[in-house]
Amino acid sequence: MNESLTLKILDQFAWLFRLLKADYRSLRLIIAFKIKMDHRRVPTIMQGGKQRADPIMTPFVKSLLLYAFYGLFLIPFLISEDSYLLQMMIVFAIMIFILITSMISDFSFVLLDVRDKVILDTKPLDARTRALAKFTHIIIYMVQLTGAFLLVPLVSSLVQGPLFALLFFISIILNAVFCMVITALFYMTILKFFDGEKLSNLINMIQIFLTVGLFIGYQLIVQSFGVVDLSITIDWQWWHIFLPPIWFGAVFEMFLLNNYSLVLIISSVLAVLIPLLSISLYFKWMPTFERNLQKLLMTSHTGKPKKHWWSTLIGRIVCRDVQERTIFTFACAMMRQEREFKLKVYPSLAISIILPLFLLLNLFNPDQGFGGGLSYLYGYFVLLMIPNVVYMLKYSSKANGAWIYKVVPIENRSLYYRGTLKAFFVQLCLPLLSVLLIVYMVMIEFSLFLDLFIILVTACLFTVICHKIFNNGTYPFSASFSFSDSAGAVLVFVAMFVIGIFAFIHFAFTLIPLGLYIYLLVLLIANFFVWKKVL
C-alpha cells in the first residue's frame, strides 16, 4: 500500500527480472510512477493545484478495506469440516467472482491505456521490459487486492491445520494468476477481431455481461449443488471439469482426504496447469495485443443515425416544455452512449431485474404453483438500482463538456434535473418494470397488475427522493468519474431501508378493503406534487 514499501519488496525480486533479461532500472521507474498515478486517480478537475487528499485513506485504500470486509464472508466456508470439495469450491467461486469483476471494473484502464504506447514506446525501452512492467503492475495490484481480500480468511484457515493453510495459500496464488490472465486474454481475443468504435462498445457490453454473468453463474453453482446441506456429495457430471472452482476444490479433497479418484486428479492437474499455460499465452499474445490497442484510437465514420422511436414518443408525452424535451433527448443519448456510465450502471440494472425473477422462480413449487400471495413484494427489488443509477447521473467521463449548461440561455436549472430524471425513468426504469409486470401477469395472475403498477408509481416517486438525497444542485453529467467511486454500500443500505418502508406501507394497505386504490391515489398525488414543486 505504501509506495516505497511496494518498491522495496519489488527490489527483492530484481534478480528475477534480470534473469528474465529485463532492464530493471527502467522497469522500477515505470512501476514507481504507475503506482503514484494509481493512488491519485481522483477527479482531476475537482482538484486544485497543490492540495492533497488524506494521504492514508485514499479511495484505493478504502476499496481495499471493502474487499477485506467481503473476505470475512469466506470464513464460515473455510472452517467447517464437512466436504472439502464443496466448501472450497464455493470459496473459490466467490474468489473468482470478486477478483475478475474488480479486474474488469477497476483495472481495465491499465490494460487498455493507449497513452502508454506513445509515451513509453518513444523512449529507449525494449519490448520485453515494457511487457514485464505492465505485467508487474497488474501483479502488484492483484497482490494488494487478494491480500486485502484473503489475508484474514487465510489466517483463519489455520484452524484446519497447517497443511490446509499451505494448500490454500498456493491455490490462492494460482487462482489469482488465473483470474488475472484470463481477463487479459479475454481482452486480447476481443481486440484481435474487432476495431475502433465498435470494439469499445463491444468491450463495454462484455464487461457488463460478464459482471452480470458471474453473478448469475455464482447463483447457479450454489443452486445446482444445494448449499443448504454442506455434507451433500457431488454427483459428478463430465462438464464439471470445465468449472474452475472445482479444480481448486479438488486439490483439497485429494490431498487432505486422500481421495485419489480420476476426476479429482484431472481437476487438480488442471488447477496447476491452466494458470501456467495461460501465463505463457499472455506473453505470447502481448505484442499483438499492444499493436491492436492502437485500434482504440482509430475511429470509423460509418455510423448511421438510429431512430429511437420509443424515447422520442414518450419524450413527447412526458415533456411538455420544448427545452425540457431537448434535455430529455440529450440525457437519453448520454445514457445510451456513455460507456463508463453504462459500465457502472447496467450491471446493477440487470441484477435488479434478475433478482426478483430468480426469487420468483425459486418459489415455484410444482405442487402449489406460484404460491405466496406476497410475491409482488419481490418487485421492490427492482427499485434497489434506482439510488445507484440516480447517483451516477451526475457523472460523466467527459465532464468537461458541462460548460455547455452555463453557456446556453436556460434560466430554470430545475429543467435539467426534470428532463434527466424523466429520461432515466423512461429509458431504464420503465422497461425493466414493464418486463417484470408482464412476467408476473403471465406467470402468476392478472390481478397482480395493480400491485405492480403501484410499484411502478412508487419507483417514480423514489427516483425524485434519491435525486434529492444524492444530487441536489449538481448538473447532470457534470462531475468526473473517480477511482471506484460507486454509490457504495451505505447508499444501498439507505435505499433498502426506504424501499422497505414503501413495501411495508404497500402491504399494510392490502389489509384494508379498497386500500390499494387509496394508496395508488395517494402515490399519484405525491408524484404530481414532487415532480411539479420539489424539483
Add this chain to the structure above:
Amino acid sequence: MSEDLVLELKDLSIQFNAKQVLNHINLHVKRGQIIGYIGPNGAGKSTTVKIILGLLDRYQGHVHVFGQDIRHGTVEYKRRIGYVPENGEIYDDLTAQEYILFVGQMYGMDAEIIKRKLAVLLEKFDMKTATHSRIGTFSKGMKQKLLIIASLIHNPDLIFFDEPLSGLDANSVMIIKEMMAQLAKQGKTIFYSSHIMDVVEKISDRILLLNEGEIVADGSFDQLKAKNKEGTLEQIFNQLTGFDQHQQLAEDIVAVIHGDDNNE
C-alpha cells in the same frame, strides 16, 4: 559523411485495413536541417513519424536512423530522439516535475540533473509556479510547453514536433520558433509538422509536402515557389493538393448560417 545522414527512408509503405497510407516514400535527411512536413489531414504525416519512432512496426521498406536500421538492433537510437506527440498524450495525474523526472529518467538521465534543468526551463517558460501542480489542471498552452520540455530535456539530436505550437500564445510561439532555429544551427535535426503554413514557410530549410501517401513536393520554399509559380506556401499547398473551392464552400456555409437566422 554517414554521420551527416540522420534519417533515411527507403521505399517506405504501410497499409491500414487495405488502405494505402504511405506509398513508397524515399527520403534523406541531413544534420542541422529544419524540415517542414506538411500535408492535408490523413496524408500520412503522423504515420511516417510514428514509424520512425517505432510505434508502428508493420511497414514495408527500410528506416535508418543515425545509420541504424530500426527494425534490427536495439532501441538505443531512441535515446537521441525527442518527440512532441500529435494528440498531447501525457500522464496527467502526475505533477509537472514528476512527469519530467519520469521521462528524463527513462532516457537514462540523473534525477538531480533533470530537476536542475527543469527548474530553469520552467522559469524561462514562465511556469515556475506550476512545478508541483497536477498536469490535469494545466491550460492547453502550459501542457504544450511541458510536452516541449519533455521532448528536449535529454538533449536529443533528432526532434519530431507534431503541431508543437497548438495552444501557445504569440510570445511563446516566438520563443519556440527562435529556439528551433538555434537548435538547428547547433546541428540538431528538426522534423516539424504543422497546418500553419506561414510558420512552416518561414522557419523551414526544407519543405516536404505529402499528399495521399506520396511526397508531391520536396525542396526549400524558394525552390517550391519557382517551380509552382505561386506566392505563398498556402497557395502552393492548395495547388498541389488540388483544392480550389474554399471561396465557394465558405459562401455556402455562410448562407446556411444566415438562413437559419431568418427562419426564427
